[in-house]
Structures are given as C-alpha cells and as structure tokens.
Amino acid sequence: MTVPVTRLAPTPSGFLHEGNRLNFRLTTELAAEVGAALALRIDDADAARYRREYADDVFATLAQMGIEWSVGPRDADDFEAHWTQRSKSDYYREQLWSGIDAGLMVYACVCPRSRQHGPATGGCVGGCRTRDLTHEPGRTALRLMVPAGTAVAVGRDRVDLAEVMGDFVVWRRDDLPAYQLVSVVEDRDLAVTHIVRGADLLGSSAAQIHLATWLQAPNVITATYVHHGLITDAAGVKLSKSTLRGTVTEEAER
C-alpha cells in the first residue's frame, strides 16, 4: 500500500501572498483528510532572486497558520544549511541527462529570455527547434520538444500540452535547472501522492506529468491533482508576487 504524501512547495522569490496561504491551507486540509504525511519543500533551485527574508516569511507564515510538517527544513537556517536546492544543480542535470538517454527530446534554444508565451514555441521565437544548435551552458536554454497534439490527462482535465506550454524550458539559459524539471525530480524523490496547486498551474502539472515518463517518476503520473481557484483582488486581477511587488517573477519563464 502506498503511503500518502503531500507537500507545500513555495518558491522563495518574493513574499508570500493570499494565494500561497490558500494553497497552504487546502494542502494541509487534504493531508488531514487522506492521512498524508506533509512535507515542506522550498523550491529555490531556480529562484535567482532568493533572499533570506523570503525564507523567513515562509516559516513565519506557517507558524502563524499553525501548520506542522514532518519532512523538510525547520527554519531558514536549517533550510540554507541542509535543504537548499541551489547546491543540487549537478544532481538535476544528471536526472535530465538520464531522461535524454531514455528518449526525452530536447533542443538548445538561443533566444533571449522572452515573456512571449506563444503557443507551440513556449517563448522560443527563433525557430531553434530545427536549427540543431549545440547546447552552451550559460548561453542556450534546453527546451523539450512537444509535438503538436500532445494531450496530457491531469485528473479529469485534459491538457493540450503543445498549445498550453509549447516547447517549455527544462534547463535555463543561465545554467540553472528549470522549475518543471526540479518539481518532477523532487516530487519523485519525496514519493508524493497528492499535489495541490493553483488553477494557473494546470499547464505546469501537465508538463510535469509528461516529463515524468522519462524521469522514472510514476508517482507523479498517478498522483491525485487538485487545482484550486485563485484569490482575486477588487479589480478581479490575480494576486501574485508580480502584481503585489511590481516585478516579474520566474513564473514568466515557467
């Protein structure tokens, strides 16, 4: 019998917002409902703008909400000393390369970081898919080739991955692992069975389920996914780190 496991997985690239707190609450409630172990995982592998105060904010928020977890860092010191993903880049790279050995199709993309999420390109605007460029760490990103019509089942939803995510980045241009890769590897290693996310991350769930096939992560494919609504402000605009802080988050790259 599989032991149920779920996780809180904030990204420390800004202060938490109401959407994060809602996610924490729903994840904790689901854990209690299904008797799952609750893990805390701070996803800083690609958080280029990590600041200590963002990690402190995570722990302060959890304490304020009365949430207890059984796996993961106890506080920001513990996180920085023992749990940071920034020291695991080589590990994520190995996981990606073994996926490529297993048949994962990727290509090097030289396009400058772009916020244009054009369907089918995922941000590549230069047609790199057919250019057969050599991957140069620090100069090219690696994108997954997502054939048109690739459909991924996420619970009861069916996502057209090529339409929604395009050829998404699995290794960043700045030579850091991309969020999608890290999330699959970490969810695999934690043996996660339940994943609770905002509805805006449905495409990410589909991308990760798709990746999981080559990353030996069957639990990511069979996990129970819950995508919840997002809190909106008075203007009906999605609250996010970007709207609250007036900055662009890594999510643009995700």
Ligand SMILES: [Zn+2]
């Ligand atoms: Zn490109």
